[in-house]
Amino acid sequence: MAQREQVAWCLGVELASNFGKYLGFPSFIGRNKRAVFAYIEDKIRQRIGSWNKKLLSQAGKERIMNKYWWGTGTDRGIHWKAWDKLCIPKKYGGLGFKDLRAFNLAMLGKQAWRFLTEPTTLVARIYKARYYPTTTFVDATIGNNPSHCWRSLMATHDLVCAGVRRRIGNGRDTLIWGHPWLSDDPSPLVQTHMPEELRGALVSGLIDQDTGVLDSLTEGQVRLAVGILYYLWLARNSALWERSLPRPTSTVRRAVMAEEAYTRLGRASYQPHATVLPESDPHERPRCYFDAGYRQHTGEATYGVVLLNHEGVFMAATAGTLPGAFSPIMAEALACKEALSWLKGRDTQMIDLLTDCMELRNMITSRGTRTRSYVGVIVDQCRTTMSLFTSCSLHYISRAVNMHAHTLASLAFDQDHPMYWDVIPPDSITMFVH
Template structure:
């Protein structure tokens, strides 16, 4: 045992609205702690997110408005205001964005981040942690609750999910679309279902899965006598194009299979790469004009000036749930 004890002087307890007054007083009396009026915050984040998300996350907007409102419009040049907006106001919600999917404006411009894309990229780090560190405490807790019989790659939002899990799952597709499987001993990689082959023509096996092969692992393709891929088995099961690609993959029986992020020299996902990936998808969609919204509004400004009030309304609209 850790021999750690609860400090009741620093502890408090919260109850849901359907808890009777007698039950609340009884629990408080037994535990010897105070009853908190609300769930409060832990490490600067809301400890509980209910239905009224606008009220829960209003602190983010309040901090931004307070900071923006404190800047003297007379003493700061237009360029200086733009720099402050980029460096200060945008950095304030970063910590919250790494845990929750916050409501914000959709597009950026003039060097300003696309806040939603940045939010998803930050949440991608949580998804990457679940994927690459499944033995961590938080990963095991979420696995037991939301995907007990599968891996994070095959996880879904599920029924009655927490807001934190819904936020992480918002970045699920982003992370899973850029991962690859590095083969070691092949014990934890599915032949059909995991992206473990070279990109051309596809990451997945092209051969149709035979009946009864569901859940087959790459390790079953290795000859235990030679510790090499069994060419006879490959030629019996797979198409020639798959046989060629499978034989091109080096195996290392002394190492376990692992995930890596495609395109990074270290094979690690970063928020920067996730952000670029999302913005690249937006740029390739003709229905999404990243700078169209901004350019349209700026063209209507007198003499093309960037007024401070206009910038504030454009980049920090009211929170919408």
């Protein structure tokens, strides 16, 4: 108390008995947060009790419905609907309630991002001096006896820093091991084992000081290194099983000769099989790529669908799980059916379907397919749905051209609900679309 009085005397200000409020919230938060914020709950309860239901807006009526489902006071009632279900957007079958925790984390994440991008601001300098004086926000920890604000900001630390990449510049402030400086996805960190003597090694040691670019091996040097490793492995096997260890110079000579022979012959160029895509017509129809995923040991199946316009620009996508698939071809047929239903829901009238499953393409386009099997029934349903479009065709493409849909189907095994994307593609397929 004496220190507070002394500071107030030096600054020429009065010593306040409380810290007041800012934007309706207490300026100072102690350890007993329940008591500090109890007045908010009382105000909300009084406000809800005074509402006239006839004058409620749509949002107010939804709050009344929420009150009906969850109950009030000590009588909480039965939780007929999980909160995560209520937070699903309305167009996907939910009520569109905001996930308050996610919204709060987003707001806190914006503040954490400012600590990274604007380290010279007053608030960033104060927090740096208090919680991470010798490092950056990326390496900051919650520390001992943190304030409520710092603890809240650190709740978003992993989320914000997971997508952070360091710009190298001269590389003198970036560690080779421990700092996210690689452009690799999903991990920007160097994954190899760190030798103890290189714990503090900087990226500047990898930069050619004359050219200002990262030192890298030429293609020939890479082939030579691979050849040396291969012949070292052969020498190891010879010593272990034949009791004969070749000289090191002989091992290196064999690797050099192999690399020179490969260079003389020239690298074999791989020419992928040409993929026949539908020719563009005057209507410039969009193209729908679809694929299925299937796990034989569990019977799980998924689908991935990507919609591109006639110029190959991303329009929309969806992915999810497929119930009731007993085989890979059945999963492909169900994925086709799911893609057609999704397109009808988007009110698409003209479309070109593309699949990397030749068997499914032949079954749908061949009118002689019997419908006595489960797959045959699904194929017949696909034909019926295709007939409802103004124009709908099915074409075969290679897996290399269908990687975006294949990737979404592979990732859908970890999803609990169908996922939808419009205009902006998911990060997992950005390399495959425009």
